[in-house]
Amino acid sequence: TPQSPNVVGAFALDLGSLRIVSTGVQFPDVEGTMHIAGDTVVIDSLRARAGEGRIRMIGGIGIAEMTRPTFDLQATAREALVLDNDIGELTANATISVLGPIDSLYVAGRARVLEGVIYIPEPDSKTTVGPGDAEVFATIDTSAMSLEELIPQESPVLKGMRMQVD
Numbered sequence: 001t002p003q004s005p006n007v008v009g010a011f012a013l014d015l016g017s018l019r020i021v022s023t024g025v026q027f028p029d030v031e032g033t034m035h036i037a038g039d040t041v042v043i044d045s046l047r048a049r050a051g052e053g054r055i056r057m058i059g060g061i062g063i064a065e066m067t068r069p070t071f072d073l074q075a076t077a078r079e080a081l082v083l084d085n086d087i088g089e090l091t092a093n094a095t096i097s098v099l100g101p102i103d104s105l106y107v108a109g110r111a112r113v114l115e116g117v118i119y120i121p122e123p124d125s126k127t128t129v130g131p132g133d134a135e136v137f138a139t140i141d142t143s144a145m146s147l148e149e150l151i152p153q154e155s156p157v158l159k160g161m162r163m164q165v166d
Helices: 134-141
Strands: 010-020 025-037 040-050 053-062 070-085 088-101 106-118 162-165
Touching: 010 040, 025 053, 025 070, 040 070, 070 106
Parallel strands: 106 162
Antiparallel strands: 010 025, 025 040, 040 053, 053 070, 070 088, 088 106
């Protein structure tokens, strides 16, 4: 039942691939193993190639409350490509931990950019409009949509997140 799940099993991944669209980074050769231990999804190891480097993740995700999972994850990146799109290209080393429940995550660790480039866009004549600007309300008043439908709200994950990455 959703109130007290009884989940069992194991999962192995070999020759997988993943692409994170927002960063443009492709992760070929994804491999790893996970299993269920009581109310925790244990990531024994999840590894992938990232450019010429590698990334690895271990840890667990608590699922005792399915709507409020808890995290105890550690990720390492060695000479890993972490950005590869029209914003730029970056290679980095990093050791990052993600701890706590989904609504109050604590992200901590160290990251060091080894090499790369960031492209700064040319200025344009566009004007940023915020949710408090009169133009937004004039548009909403003439439409059937509500403010919440037009303007994305703050992510509940990011709202409670604390981050300390050197």
